[in-house]
Every structure is written in structure tokens, then in C-alpha cells.
Amino acid sequence: MNNFAKFKKEVERKISKRELIIGVVGLGYVGLPIAVEYAFKGFLTYGFDIDERKITKLKRAENYIEDIDNDKLIKVIESKTLFATTDFANLRNCDAIFICVPTPFTANKDPDISHILTATEKIKENLRFGQMIILKSTTFPGTTEKFVLPILQDSKYKVSKDFFLSFSPERIDPGNKIWNTTNTPIVLGGINNEDTEICSLVHNIIVERVVPVSRPAIAEMEKLLENIFRSVNIALVNELAQLCDRIGINVWEVIYSASTKPFGFMPFYPGPGIGGHCILIDPYYLAWMAKEFDFVTKFIQLAAEINEDMPYYVKNMIIREIAKIGVPLAKTKVLFLGMAFKKDVSDLRHSPALKVAELLLNEGLGEVDYYDPYIPQISVNGKLVFSRKKLTKSMLKSYDIVVITTDHSVFDYKLIADNSRIIIDTRNALKDILDKRDNIILLGEGK
Numbered sequence: 001m002n003n004f005a006k007f008k009k010e011v012e013r014k015i016s017k018r019e020l021i022i023g024v025v026g027l028g029y030v031g032l033p034i035a036v037e038y039a040f041k042g043f044l045t046y047g048f049d050i051d052e053r054k055i056t057k058l059k060r061a062e063n064y065i066e067d068i069d070n071d072k073l074i075k076v077i078e079s080k081t082l083f084a085t086t087d088f089a090n091l092r093n094c095d096a097i098f099i100c101v102p103t104p105f106t107a108n109k110d111p112d113i114s115h116i117l118t119a120t121e122k123i124k125e126n127l128r129f130g131q132m133i134i135l136k137s138t139t140f141p142g143t144t145e146k147f148v149l150p151i152l153q154d155s156k157y158k159v160s161k162d163f164f165l166s167f168s169p170e171r172i173d174p175g176n177k178i179w180n181t182t183n184t185p186i187v188l189g190g191i192n193n194e195d196t197e198i199c200s201l202v203h204n205i206i207v208e209r210v211v212p213v214s215r216p217a218i219a220e221m222e223k224l225l226e227n228i229f230r231s232v233n234i235a236l237v238n239e240l241a242q243l244c245d246r247i248g249i250n251v252w253e254v255i256y257s258a259s260t261k262p263f264g265f266m267p268f269y270p271g272p273g274i275g276g277h278c279i280l281i282d283p284y285y286l287a288w289m290a291k292e293f294d295f296v297t298k299f300i301q302l303a304a305e306i307n308e309d310m311p312y313y314v315k316n317m318i319i320r321e322i323a324k325i326g327v328p329l330a331k332t333k334v335l336f337l338g339m340a341f342k343k344d345v346s347d348l349r350h351s352p353a354l355k356v357a358e359l360l361l362n363e364g365l366g367e368v369d370y371y372d373p374y375i376p377q378i379s380v381n382g383k384l385v386f387s388r389k390k391l392t393k394s395m396l397k398s399y400d401i402v403v404i405t406t407d408h409s410v411f412d413y414k415l416i417a418d419n420s421r422i423i424i425d426t427r428n429a430l431k432d433i434l435d436k437r438d439n440i441i442l443l444g445e446g447k
């Protein structure tokens with residue numbers, strides 16, 4: 001039996017005895033669910049983060065990610081199967097390490113992989129024989145091979161022999177009640193076949209299906225394709241919504257009817273713009289990388305531009321309605337419903353609702369308030385604004401305009417439709433309220 005075969009057998013033994021020790025670096029939307037899943041399956045799991053507040057919360061078994069079951073989290077913390085820490089020296093105890101740190105862009109929209117590099121440095125400082133490292137953060141093709149591997153190889157250990165490295169992008173969709181960490185297949189590409197094989201084995205503990213690919217770069221590019229596919233299709237319907245507004249056709253009815261075609265069509269919906277940590281950012285990661293190869297991703301960038309223009313488009317819709325009611329801009333009160341970047345989550349990152357609010361205030365709007373049960377406070381243009389505690393008839397009536405920016409399921413849409421003077425619905429959230437159409441201005445309807 002060769003060395004790899006022996007090592008694999010030992011990993012299989014550790015898995016079957018639940019002796020494999022897991023490390024997860026970065027305990028956010030991606031990392032914490034992974035850590036909880038391993039711990040819940042009985043594997044001792046170290047969760048690492050540089051954010052002391054998150055570690056303190058976890059030590060108290062306080063959940064900060066909506067999709068994670070509270071009881072599950074309490075169970076793994078109290079049983080000490082999940083150990084949250086800022087002490088990266090514990091990385092040495094881990095057999096398999098997942099890197100789940102953010103990959104934002106800079107002010108100029110260039111990729112910022114500094115969190116990946118810092119996390120990799122910490123792993124290198126604690127590297128030991130037999131460790132399996134899986135990068136999960138979304139990034140441009142080549143990151144694993146050209147940036148992560150050289151840091152780790154710099155040590156006395158050699159890849160595919162002494163340690164194993166792979167890239168496996170995360171597909172979690174916060175707020176999705178059907179597809180979760182376990183039942184969503186994942187793609188995994190190792191530096192060599194040994195890396196793919198052994199890292200897949202480890203990932204298979206919590207994921208039903210691992211799809212192996214030939215290189216990390218395939219998996220890196222595959223993830224960008226998934227997200228850019230969404231960006232491009234959302235841009236298409238956002239453009240169509242603007243055209244429909246101009247010619248007076250209801251874009252939502254167009255999309256619903258087109259989606260009756262059972263093949264060759266997939267519905268996407270317009271809105272006030274895209275946000276979050278993925279779809280908005282990923283096109284820029286690819287565009288940046290393409291430049292190195294004298295290639296301009298024209299189509300992809302155009303889609304990103306159309307999507308990023310939507311908050312400006314919605315701001316103009318609101319200003320137009322304010323002009324119609326004849327109240328001076330500086331005296332107009334607007335209430336935003338939903339500030340998160342998408343429904344049923346508390347994620348505010350790059351939220352288009354926030355952008356629209358900022359644009360309106362820059363134009364001189366008198367007052368912006370919001371109601372979002374998931375987000376207690378926000379900062380608009382450096383000023384703190386607090387979520388209204390409750391939606392009431394009198395409160396809704398006190399605003400000149402109510403804007404539905406995020407269509408959270410918990411909103412009482414009948415109450416909103418019955419008691420708001422003017423509603424700008426950017427999500428078609430009021431589609432089932434047919435008797436109050438006069439005071440509803442729907443994005444993409446052309447009224």
C-alpha cells in the first residue's frame with residue numbers, strides 16, 4: 001500500500017469513529033453553518049474568527065445567522081463539540097480546515113483577497129502533516145494555485161503529499177427553506193487527484209453529493225459562472241422593466257406568462273438593484289482577472305452596470321411621485337419597507353434599499369424612516385436611523401410615500417395597501433392585493 005492509500009484509510013477510519021477534527025476559519029453566513037453541521041454530526045469542530053463579538057456570542061450559544069436552527073447551535077456549543085475561538089494556534093489540532101472568509105472588492109472594484117491571504121498565513125504557521133485545506137470563499141480563477149498554494153508550499157511541507165489543498169465553492173442561499181448545506185451538491189477541485197479525493201471524502205460528511213472537477217480553477221470559474229448567470233439574467237429583466245415602464249406593459253405579467261414555457265426559460269425578476277456579498281461583486285472579480293489576459297468582459301460588465309443603475313432608477317421613480325403630490329422635497333416623509341438586500345434575511349451588505357435612501361437624502365429629501373424586523377438600525381450617510389418598531393395604520397398614514405424595497409414574508413401587505421397614501425412597489429409584493437391599485441405604483445408596470 002502506498003503512502004496516500006495508507007493516509008486515506010486512516011482518514012476513513014477517523015471519519016467512521018468521528019475522530020476527525022474540523023476547523024472553520026470565518027464564522028459568517030458560509031462558515032458557521034458548515035461548523036454547526038460537522039459539530040452536529042459529532043465531530044469536534046474549532047470555529048475561528050477575528051471578530052471577537054461573534055466568538056463571544058457563540059460562547060453564549062447566541063445565534064446570529066437566521067438559517068441556523070437555534071436548538072442545533074445550543075446543542076453543539078453546550079456539548080462542547082463546537083468550540084469558537086480567536087486563538088489560531090488551535091489550527092494545529094485540526095485535520096481538515098475550511099477557509100470561509102470574505103472576498104469583498106476595493107473602492108475601485110478590484111478584488112480584495114487579503115482575508116484569504118491572512119487566513120492562509122495563519123494556517124501556514126500551524127501547518128502539520130496530513131492537514132486537508134479547503135478554500136470556500138468565492139474568488140477569481142487561479143487564487144488557490146497562484147496565491148494560496150505558494151504560501152503553504154513555502155513551509156517544509158509539500159502539497160498532495162504532506163498536506164492537501166482544494167477549492168470548493170459554497171452554494172448556500174440564505175433564506176432558502178428547501179436547499180441547504182446538506183442537500184445542495186457542491187463542486188470540488190484539488191491541486192492533484194489526491195487532494196480532490198481526500199478533500200471530497202471530508203466534505204461528503206456533511207454534503208450528500210460532491211462533484212469532483214480536474215483543477216481548483218475550474219471550481220473557481222464555475223462559481224463565478226453561477227453568480228454571473230444570475231447577474232446577467234437579472235440585468236435583462238431590469239432593462240425590460242424600464243422599457244415596460246416606458247411603454248405601459250406590466251413586466252411581471254410578461255415574466256409570469258413566459259415562465260409557463262416548460263423548457264428553455266427560467267424566470268428572473270426585476271427590483272431596486274442587487275446586493276449581498278456575491279452577485280454584485282463576482283462580475284468584477286472576473287472582469288479584473290480577464291484584464292490580465294487582454295480581455296474585456298463587455299457583456300458581463302454591461303449587466304453589472306444595468307443592475308447598479310437600478311437604485312438610481314427607483315430614486316427617480318420616487319422623486320417623480322413626490323413631484324406629483326406637490327409637497328416640497330424637503331418636507332416629504334418616506335418610509336422604506338425592508339432594508340435587507342433580499343427577502344427574509346438580515347444581510348444589509350450592498351443593499352440597494354440603503355443606496356436608494358442615500359440617494360434620496362442627497363437630493364434633499366426631508367425624512368427617511370424604515371421598517372425591517374431583521375435590521376434594528378442602519379447608518380444612512382453617516383446618520384443612524386432606527387427601524388420603526390411596528391407597522392400600524394396611523395404610522396403608515398403619516399408618510400407621504402411608502403416604498404416596498406424588500407418583500408419580507410412577514411409584512412402584512414393588506415395593512416400596507418389599505419393604509420398607505422402612495423406605495424411604490426419595487427418587488428411586486430402587492431400582486432395579490434387587487435382592490436387598491438390606484439395608490440400602488442409598481443416598478444415595470446408603466447403607470
Ligand SMILES: NC(=O)c1ccc[n+]([C@@H]2O[C@H](COP(=O)([O-])OP(=O)(O)OC[C@H]3O[C@@H](n4cnc5c(N)ncnc54)[C@H](O)[C@@H]3O)[C@@H](O)[C@H]2O)c1
Nearest residue numbers: 026027028029030049050051101103115118119137138170
Ligand atoms: N453569504 C452568502 O450567501 C455566500 C454564498 C456563497 C459564497 N459566499 C462566499 O463565501 C465567503 C464568505 O462569505 P460570508 O457571507 O460568509 O461572509 P461573512 O462576512 O458573513 O463572514 C466572514 C467571516 O470571516 C471573518 N474573517 C475575516 N477575516 C478573517 C480571518 N483572517 N480569519 C478568520 N476570520 C476572518 C469575518 O469576521 C466574518 O465573521 C465570501 O467569499 C462569499 O463571497 C457567500
